[in-house]
Amino acid sequence: MPNPLLADTPGETHLLLGNEAIVRGAVEAGIQVVTCYPGTPSSEVPDTFYRLSPEGKYYFEYSVNEKVALEVAGGATMCGAMTLTTMKHVGVNVAADPLMTLTYTGAPGGLVLLSADDPGCHSSQNEQDNRHYARLGGMPVLEPATAQECKDMARDGLLLSKKHGAPLLLRTTTRVNHLRGPVEFGPAPDPGKPEGFTRNPSKFVPIPAFSRPMHLSLIDRLNALREEAEHSPYNTVSGEGEIGIVASGISRAYLADALENAGLAGKVMVLNLGFTHPLPETLCLDFLKSVKKVLVVEELEPLLENDLRVLAQKNGLNLEISGKDVLPEYGEFTVTQVENVVRAFAGMDTVEVKGCASVQDLPVRAPNLCAGCPHRGTYFAAREVFGDDVLYSSDIGCYTLGLLPPLATADFLVCMGSSISAGSGAAMASDKPVVGFIGDSTFFHSGMTGIANAVFNSHDILLVVLDNRTTAMTGHQPNPGVDKTTIGENDHPLDIESICKGLGVTEIRTVNPFNHKKTVEAFKELGDMSGVRVLIAREPCPLYARRVYKKVAPQVAYVADSCVKRGDCLEKLACPAFYKKEDGKAAINPILCNGCMLCLQICGHIKAKKRGK
Numbered sequence: 001m002p003n004p005l006l007a008d009t010p011g012e013t014h015l016l017l018g019n020e021a022i023v024r025g026a027v028e029a030g031i032q033v034v035t036c037y038p039g040t041p042s043s044e045v046p047d048t049f050y051r052l053s054p055e056g057k058y059y060f061e062y063s064v065n066e067k068v069a070l071e072v073a074g075g076a077t078m079c080g081a082m083t084l085t086t087m088k089h090v091g092v093n094v095a096a097d098p099l100m101t102l103t104y105t106g107a108p109g110g111l112v113l114l115s116a117d118d119p120g121c122h123s124s125q126n127e128q129d130n131r132h133y134a135r136l137g138g139m140p141v142l143e144p145a146t147a148q149e150c151k152d153m154a155r156d157g158l159l160l161s162k163k164h165g166a167p168l169l170l171r172t173t174t175r176v177n178h179l180r181g182p183v184e185f186g187p188a189p190d191p192g193k194p195e196g197f198t199r200n201p202s203k204f205v206p207i208p209a210f211s212r213p214m215h216l217s218l219i220d221r222l223n224a225l226r227e228e229a230e231h232s233p234y235n236t237v238s239g240e241g242e243i244g245i246v247a248s249g250i251s252r253a254y255l256a257d258a259l260e261n262a263g264l265a266g267k268v269m270v271l272n273l274g275f276t277h278p279l280p281e282t283l284c285l286d287f288l289k290s291v292k293k294v295l296v297v298e299e300l301e302p303l304l305e306n307d308l309r310v311l312a313q314k315n316g317l318n319l320e321i322s323g324k325d326v327l328p329e330y331g332e333f334t335v336t337q338v339e340n341v342v343r344a345f346a347g348m349d350t351v352e353v354k355g356c357a358s359v360q361d362l363p364v365r366a367p368n369l370c371a372g373c374p375h376r377g378t379y380f381a382a383r384e385v386f387g388d389d390v391l392y393s394s395d396i397g398c399y400t401l402g403l404l405p406p407l408a409t410a411d412f413l414v415c416m417g418s419s420i421s422a423g424s425g426a427a428m429a430s431d432k433p434v435v436g437f438i439g440d441s442t443f444f445h446s447g448m449t450g451i452a453n454a455v456f457n458s459h460d461i462l463l464v465v466l467d468n469r470t471t472a473m474t475g476h477q478p479n480p481g482v483d484k485t486t487i488g489e490n491d492h493p494l495d496i497e498s499i500c501k502g503l504g505v506t507e508i509r510t511v512n513p514f515n516h517k518k519t520v521e522a523f524k525e526l527g528d529m530s531g532v533r534v535l536i537a538r539e540p541c542p543l544y545a546r547r548v549y550k551k552v553a554p555q556v557a558y559v560a561d562s563c564v565k566r567g568d569c570l571e572k573l574a575c576p577a578f579y580k581k582e583d584g585k586a587a588i589n590p591i592l593c594n595g596c597m598l599c600l601q602i603c604g605h606i607k608a609k610k611r612g613k
């Protein structure tokens with residue numbers, strides 16, 4: 001019996017996460033190739049494909065980064081394969097180079113790029129609005145608001161992309177990726193084999209002589225897609241009256257609730273846009289003509305609002321268009337926020353903010369590395385050796401959690417892989433040495449080029465590769481360095497030390513960060529040198545070790561009664577398993593303790609005991 005997400009069971013309804021619904025939609029379209037780089041809030045899409053891949057009829061890979069993922073997808077679709085590539089919004093920046101050309105060459109087999117945007121920066125370094133990429137590259141855009149739409153738009157987006165040979169952007173936001181709702185299934189046909197490659201250099205080789213006509217073809221494709229948008233079932237008009245409201249993406253769901261709460265459902269005109277680019281101009285113009293004033297409800301940038309202003313101006317319409325003057329250009333909306341803006345627009349009183357009141361005076365819980373995280377050992381040793389005498393160049397991953405005191409090992413951070421290159425620049429421009437930190441997955445993603453650059457340009461940096469044998473932050477996805485994955489062995493594990501050697505690094509040391517003495521010694525030794533030096537701090541993430549290696553430490557730590565209240569364990573190591581008792585002595589919560597035995601090396605009053613005793 002196949003997994004329900006793969007089964008051909010039209011008419012069945014399942015309660016799915018938005019991200020799982022996208023998987024089902026792709027299966028219903030006949031998906032043949034899936035590539036990705038995991039990133040929250042997109043991660044459950046590739047993770048689900050990965051989990052189902054032993055029984056699925058598609059090829060799946062975790063690519064080393066988003067650019068590579070999209071390039072693999074580009075080659076596959078050129079050979080007629082229906083292809084999906086998934087990433088988070090900042091990943092599209094990494095993939096932007098191939099993306100801007102793939103829109104020229106086109107996607108004969110169909111190609112949907114899932115960009116999971118993150119308004120409100122729930123788990124991201126910015127909240128960029130990737131609808132800009134669609135305008136920059138010339139891509140059609142679908143923006144779901146419900147789990148059902150996630151499924152339907154993934155399916156229809158792939159079919160539309162194949163029909164027009166146009167890469168399509170499926171743009172979700174965190175709220176949509178992680179909502180759960182009923183999804184009615186359609187048929188799941190056998191995808192069969194990709195159609196194969198038809199040799200045609202003038203279509204697929206963008207030298208200038210071919211690129212110019214390719215650009216014209218792209219414009220033609222967009223015009224044809226505008227016609228599709230005019231008649232799309234995802235673009236609808238409802239209600240009546242002189243007030244018009246236009247909403248896109250998840251804002252459509254907020255608006256529906258807001259209108260219901262305000263008693264305005266059906267009493268104002270609503271233009272719901274799910275197929276948002278190219279803009280269905282005739283539909284929008286007819287709507288603008290039918291009302292006296294318009295409110296545009298869209299999260300982040302005023303893209304739709306600006307489009308509608310241009311459309312009104314071009315057609316000599318004199319009507320009030322409101323949007324970012326009353327709604328913010330940042331963060332996620334809430335239903336109450338939208339309701340109050342809608343009420344004010346309709347001349348009604350606003351309402352009190354609804355929602356669950358938080359319990360007062362709860363202690364603040366700062367973001368922190370887990371108890372027993374190997375990164376704590378590395379950071380603790382780095383601080384002991386270098387303190388504030390160096391600049392700490394950080395990178396993207398769990399280890400960014402070393403930012404806050406007492407570890408305080410992140411002075412600057414730009415993007416994936418930047419610890420090495422931004423660290424190199426800082427070392428050159430400042431009078432302080434630089435210690436950079438990068439995780440194993442990030443090393444493969446975009447760290448290697450930074451090392452090559454640092455060696456080639458004789459930069460002066462001590463780089464620490466925090467090799468926890470997985471991609472911990474996004475949910476333990478495998479990377480090229482791991483030896484075991486959640487569904488089996490990695491047949492071709494890459495060795496970070498050999499890669500560093502191959503890139504020209506001569507001073508490389510490897511330590512277990514739970515061995516405090518050896519880690520301190522390695523830091524001291526490499527800190528006294530100059531040039532590019534690499535310290536590999538290798539120890540699996542304990543959550544991953546428990547899940548994949550079934551490894552649980554047999555002992556936990558406890559603080560003996562002899563504790564002299566020195567406080568180093570609490571104030572310098574700050575493992576979250578520690579707490580202070582009323583008498584001022586330290587104690588360890590045995591449920592939180594992961595048994596890493598690091599604290600025993602730091603204070604003689606901390607001892608080990610058998611777990612559960």
Ligand code: SF4
Nearest residue numbers: 372575593594597599
């Ligand atoms: S052994 Fe010590 S440092 Fe390690 S998890 Fe337990 S309390 Fe924390």
Ligand code: SF4
Nearest residue numbers: 369370373398472541
């Ligand atoms: S998930 Fe793993 S790597 Fe990330 S902070 Fe926790 S223990 Fe460390």
